[in-house]
Amino acid sequence: MTSNADLIARRNRTIGPYSPLFYAEPLQFVSAKGVWFTEANGDRYLDGYNNVPHVGHANDRVVRALSEQAALLNVHTRYLNERVVDYSERLLSTFRPGLDRVFFGNSGSEANELALRIARQLTGSTGVIVSDYSYHGTTITLAQMTTGLKTREPLGAHVRTLRIPDLDSDPRPEAEVLAEALASLDASIASLQEGGFGVSASLFDPLFSTEGMPRVPAGLVAGIVDRVRAAGGMVIADEVQSGFGRTGSHMWGHDYAGMEPDLVTMGKPMGNGHPMSAVVTSEDVLDRFGSRNEFFNTFAGNPVSAAVGEAVLLEMEAEALMPRAQELGGQALARFRELASQHGDFVRTAKGTGLFLGLDFAVDGVPAPHLAKQVVEAMKARRVLISRIGRDESVLKVRPPLAFGAAELPILLDALEASLAEVRV
Amino acid sequence: MTSNADLIARRNRTIGPYSPLFYAEPLQFVSAKGVWFTEANGDRYLDGYNNVPHVGHANDRVVRALSEQAALLNVHTRYLNERVVDYSERLLSTFRPGLDRVFFGNSGSEANELALRIARQLTGSTGVIVSDYSYHGTTITLAQMTTGLKTREPLGAHVRTLRIPDLDSDPRPEAEVLAEALASLDASIASLQEGGFGVSASLFDPLFSTEGMPRVPAGLVAGIVDRVRAAGGMVIADEVQSGFGRTGSHMWGHDYAGMEPDLVTMGKPMGNGHPMSAVVTSEDVLDRFGSRNEFFNTFAGNPVSAAVGEAVLLEMEAEALMPRAQELGGQALARFRELASQHGDFVRTAKGTGLFLGLDFAVDGVPAPHLAKQVVEAMKARRVLISRIGRDESVLKVRPPLAFGAAELPILLDALEASLAEVRV
Numbered sequence: 001m002t003s004n005a006d007l008i009a010r011r012n013r014t015i016g017p018y019s020p021l022f023y024a025e026p027l028q029f030v031s032a033k034g035v036w037f038t039e040a041n042g043d044r045y046l047d048g049y050n051n052v053p054h055v056g057h058a059n060d061r062v063v064r065a066l067s068e069q070a071a072l073l074n075v076h077t078r079y080l081n082e083r084v085v086d087y088s089e090r091l092l093s094t095f096r097p098g099l100d101r102v103f104f105g106n107s108g109s110e111a112n113e114l115a116l117r118i119a120r121q122l123t124g125s126t127g128v129i130v131s132d133y134s135y136h137g138t139t140i141t142l143a144q145m146t147t148g149l150k151t152r153e154p155l156g157a158h159v160r161t162l163r164i165p166d167l168d169s170d171p172r173p174e175a176e177v178l179a180e181a182l183a184s185l186d187a188s189i190a191s192l193q194e195g196g197f198g199v200s201a202s203l204f205d206p207l208f209s210t211e212g213m214p215r216v217p218a219g220l221v222a223g224i225v226d227r228v229r230a231a232g233g234m235v236i237a238d239e240v241q242s243g244f245g246r247t248g249s250h251m252w253g254h255d256y257a258g259m260e261p262d263l264v265t266m267g268k269p270m271g272n273g274h275p276m277s278a279v280v281t282s283e284d285v286l287d288r289f290g291s292r293n294e295f296f297n298t299f300a301g302n303p304v305s306a307a308v309g310e311a312v313l314l315e316m317e318a319e320a321l322m323p324r325a326q327e328l329g330g331q332a333l334a335r336f337r338e339l340a341s342q343h344g345d346f347v348r349t350a351k352g353t354g355l356f357l358g359l360d361f362a363v364d365g366v367p368a369p370h371l372a373k374q375v376v377e378a379m380k381a382r383r384v385l386i387s388r389i390g391r392d393e394s395v396l397k398v399r400p401p402l403a404f405g406a407a408e409l410p411i412l413l414d415a416l417e418a419s420l421a422e423v424r425v
Numbered sequence: 426m427t428s429n430a431d432l433i434a435r436r437n438r439t440i441g442p443y444s445p446l447f448y449a450e451p452l453q454f455v456s457a458k459g460v461w462f463t464e465a466n467g468d469r470y471l472d473g474y475n476n477v478p479h480v481g482h483a484n485d486r487v488v489r490a491l492s493e494q495a496a497l498l499n500v501h502t503r504y505l506n507e508r509v510v511d512y513s514e515r516l517l518s519t520f521r522p523g524l525d526r527v528f529f530g531n532s533g534s535e536a537n538e539l540a541l542r543i544a545r546q547l548t549g550s551t552g553v554i555v556s557d558y559s560y561h562g563t564t565i566t567l568a569q570m571t572t573g574l575k576t577r578e579p580l581g582a583h584v585r586t587l588r589i590p591d592l593d594s595d596p597r598p599e600a601e602v603l604a605e606a607l608a609s610l611d612a613s614i615a616s617l618q619e620g621g622f623g624v625s626a627s628l629f630d631p632l633f634s635t636e637g638m639p640r641v642p643a644g645l646v647a648g649i650v651d652r653v654r655a656a657g658g659m660v661i662a663d664e665v666q667s668g669f670g671r672t673g674s675h676m677w678g679h680d681y682a683g684m685e686p687d688l689v690t691m692g693k694p695m696g697n698g699h700p701m702s703a704v705v706t707s708e709d710v711l712d713r714f715g716s717r718n719e720f721f722n723t724f725a726g727n728p729v730s731a732a733v734g735e736a737v738l739l740e741m742e743a744e745a746l747m748p749r750a751q752e753l754g755g756q757a758l759a760r761f762r763e764l765a766s767q768h769g770d771f772v773r774t775a776k777g778t779g780l781f782l783g784l785d786f787a788v789d790g791v792p793a794p795h796l797a798k799q800v801v802e803a804m805k806a807r808r809v810l811i812s813r814i815g816r817d818e819s820v821l822k823v824r825p826p827l828a829f830g831a832a833e834l835p836i837l838l839d840a841l842e843a844s845l846a847e848v849r850v
């Protein structure tokens with residue numbers, strides 16, 4: 001293995017110094033299996049962060065499906081191909097009735113682009129509502145509605161943002177918090193209509209992951225959906241983070257959040273790292289878009305991607321990953337709550353559902369990202385990988401592969417307990 | 426295997442009836458190896474069309490690299506990863522000096538989006554020049570500049586199109602044809618500037634593949650580049666079709682065409698079917714974009730994609746695919762020219778370079794797409810797959826995997842000769 005310094009120098013001369021790296025001292029892994037990474041010297045790190053290797057790094061079933069199908073046939077969908085139909089049927093069977101058609105793509109960006117493109121065409125409007133701290137992809141259109149990381153593009157004139165309230169940090173009564181958020185949305189919709197943009201779509205992650213998993217008022221999601229529909233817009237659920245059983249209780253984040261979207265986009269965990277994504281929608285929407293556009297995506301829905309996607313669903317079922325996430329996530333959340341209460345001087349609250357958990361760091365009501373960062377580095381020193389989310393980057397992000405097991409949970413929790421004990425406010 | 430009728434019915438109920446299929450009676454393959462597809466009944470078809478399986482369907486080296494790396498490690502570039510640096514160095518070594526940095530993506534659409542996004546930011550302009558019969562991808566921004574297939578979106582107000590002249594069908598003197606095209610471009614640039622859009626970029630396939638491989642006047646490409654640069658714009662070469670040795674004489678279409686682009690985009694053949702793409706540019710451009718944007722693409726540049734991309738380059742070298750394409754392509758073109766002259770009543774001319782060849786069908790100077798279609802179907806009846814391109818869909822498109830060999834060439838040429846002999850004008 002090349003030394004980190006040499007490799008970073010070569011990396012800077014090829015993909016450049018701006019391509020982000022985790023940690024003050026980056027990590028270089030040579031292999032990974034299940035929920036464990038291995039460094040060249042044999043040191044192992046527990047993966048408490050990555051959601052892309054959903055059913056586990058280098059999962060046997062997925063690697064076998066990938067290898068066997070790649071050795072057999074990999075071609076676009078302009079020839080008939082049973083594999084893509086088998087997979088489509090299996091994927092769609094996980095959705096409620098009415099969400100029964102699928103467009104495939106190669107990345108979450110492609111899925112969100114297509115959902116927005118469909119919404120623009122079908123509504124004849126361009127206005128979009130997103131959260132004021134969110135991220136949905138890398139394209140020009142998506143950069144114009146990026147609020148959760150630095151982009152050179154200003155917010156598009158046709159974009160309005162909604163601050164997602166968090167009852168964990170907002171002391172006001174729930175009804176007041178809800179009313180304020182919906183009044184702000186009403187004003188945004190009115191402003192889009194006055195500006196001549198109209199409302200084409202709302203685009204939200206049903207879990208509000210990037211936002212830091214706020215505890216939202218009851219009725220907020222339903223209120224958004226009703227208002228967007230009433231304004232003629234379509235509702236897009238971005239399931240790139242919240243889907244595929246992440247919540248433990250529901251296969252899809254929109255079902256967890258009790259919303260009924262017109263379009264559902266998905267990516268990251270779908271192929272366990274193989275580049276693939278999808279937009280799921282209704283027959284009516286597919287007909288209205290499909291009949292008016294020659295739409296074709298070369299790599300999308302190829303039999304290798306279909307075989308891989310199918311293997312992910314089969315593995316989730318065979319290993320009962322969703323119920324396991326619910327059980328382990330429940331245990332983890334209970335311990336997170338204990339830790340939050342033990343460290344009430346700098347932890348505001350425990351957050352999350354299923355295998356997506358957080359600890360919100362604040363001192364005297366002021367977000368404390370520097371302390372959250374300390375804990376992320378302290379966890380790394382204990383060879384457990386986690387990260388941070390939220391507008392202040394003050395919420396610990398614990399979002400391991402769904403293959404995370406009962407044997408690993410104590411390792412993560414004990415490391416967290418020890419790392420929190422080191423924090424000096 | 427499911428019957429075609431049953432499979433089409435299931436396909437219609439999942440990915441929908443608009444997802445395009447080749448041929449009046451579509452084909453269903455169960456496997457492919459090298460340049461041959463196999464149907465369930467054992468019938469084999471020679472692939473004279475697909476450029477994605479560049480080094481051959483189910484190529485052993487590529488499948489091995491894919492399988493081995495997927496079993497070892499597949500993760501994003503936020504941890505250090507030597508594989509992506511090795512591959513980047515190898516890929517960049519095929520470019521002229523000054524094109525020495527790379528951004529990875531997952532599809533040609535993502536690559537063209539990023540190139541346009543970079544050009545917009547660095548020039549502060551939005552205007553784009555494309556050909557009036559071209560296709561660069563599926564996103565909203567790219568749909569607004571799609572001229573070569575049906576999209577619901579009108580051409581963007583910031584988009585101007587250039588008709589690419591073809592000396593094979595334009596009887597006027599070359600200098601006159603050139604002057605007209607450049608005058609049209611000058612008018613477009615002036616119009617973009619008057620409209621307040623300015624010029625951010627030109628986006629062309631250096632081979633003008635979708636346009637039907639026109640024989641362009643000497644000086645056209647240089648004239649475009651000079652004018653776009655003088656107007657403050659950046660020059661993007663879309664190498665999704667023309668790259669990776671397709672021309673036989675040059676690794677990259679822009680070198681074949683004698684142009685020096687600021688940004689080069691590539692996709693389809695890059696991963697032999699594995700979803701991957703890239704934008705290659707200069708250090709200066711990378712610095713100016715990278716320093717101002719948090720840019721990250723989850724799947725892009727993962728070690729599996731890097732291993733696959735590397736295997737494609739190694740296989741090209743080991744099998745000398747580029748010189749072979751030049752030799753076989755030269756032989757093929759000679760025979761295409763003979764056939765064109767034998768069938769002068771409906772074939773205007775033979776076209777192409779390397780392993781990208783065409784026959785331009787016209788009767789009394791009028792494009793004859795119906796005859797070209799007859800030949801495509803007649804080739805299929807002889808179990809050889811080809812297609813059509815060009816604004817009139819009147820140019821036969823023969824663009825096999827670069828792994829096409831000396832043994833296969835006579836099969837394709839004999840089938841073409843026999844199919845042409847059946848044409849009744």
